[in-house]
Amino acid sequence: MVSVFTQPALIRDNHTQISHIAGDLSMNTSPWNKDRIIGQKRPLQISHIWGTRIRLELEGKTRDLALFNMALDSKLRGCDLVKLKVSDVAYGRLVSSRATVLQQKTGSPVQFEITKGTREAIAALIKLDYLHNKDFLFRSRIGTNQHISTLQYNRIFHGWAGKLGLEDSLYSTRSMRRTKPYFIYKKTKNLRVIQLLLGHKKLESTVRYLGIEVDDALEIFESIEV
Secondary structure, X not given: OOOXXXXXXXXXXXXXXXXXXXXXXXXXXXOOOOOOOOOOOOOOOHHHHHHHHHHHHHXXXXXXXXXXXXXXXXXXXXXXXXXXXXXXXXXXXXXXXXXXXXXXXXXXXXXXXXXXXXXXXXXXXXXXXXXXXXXXXXXXXXXXXOEXXXXXXXXXXXXXXXXXXXXHHHOOHHHHHHHHHHHHHHHHXXXXXXXXXXXXXXXXXXXXXXXXXXXXXXXXXXXXXX
């Protein structure tokens, strides 16, 4: 049995230990993901792309189809994609085959091709919504001439992914930006081309973005039998 005269000492000791623990915790200000390898979001596969396109066409979702196709073609970050205006990609109702956009993150311009299917989807959207040059291309249903937010774009994307049965944690709007560069690299192995397409200032950024070193290492590993 502990004497009542020793209890204050025990309390002091416990208080000291708690203070030390609290101090250690308060000093641990490192980011949660420091020194951890955080996986890149996966690119979409060909079956995912065509499955989504066909579904959106059947459902008559003109804006979403244009958004999906433009996201793939442009490879823009979400913050740049949602702010596209008609004048960025078209002259009146005539959609250009090529466009240049100033990136919000880097302040540098990036150029991209607009494929036939995307041009047709954009032209249909412009006609349906009676859009003019100064209008946002992907308008929000709320407010007057407001573009959709990146949060709304994220919700729309996960709606597509959900219908494909894709796992939310493995895919995001970044998957859209990553898809075409991933397939182009697989076909050409030309990092410089991908760097230009993504508007990266450093080649190292492109390597990290695509996770190329890991993919190539795995391919080499799989090709060797021991």
